[in-house]
Amino acid sequence: MVLQNYVILTPGVPARLHFTEHHLQVVTVTDPVTGRPTPKNRLVFQVDELNNQPVVSQYSTLSQKHAADFAPFLVGEKYKDYDFIITVTGTGFQTEYRVQPILRAK
DSSP: SOOOBOOOOTTOEEEEEEEEEEEEEEEEEEOOOTTOOOEEEEEEEEEETTEEEEEEEEEEEEHHHHHHHHHHGGGGGGGGEEEEEEEESSSGGOOOOEEEEEEEEO
């Protein structure tokens, strides 16, 4: 991808990310069941490294379960001290994320 403003995970392929900051954002999405616009919270990270290469990008999730993977690292921005290897599998409501935090060398 030329600009790579957003990190898009390839199913079954681990991606190594490093985050520099985060925020919560309210976005309006179309509910797949009702077809109506619905506000949802999204966790957004700024990414400065993807697979050990410098980038200026974002990684975001609407999944409550996936966002919970990062909950212990949000307080005090502890995620800055880690790389996260994220592997996605499945699609739609059966999407699963495996997250492996790796402490960065200081």
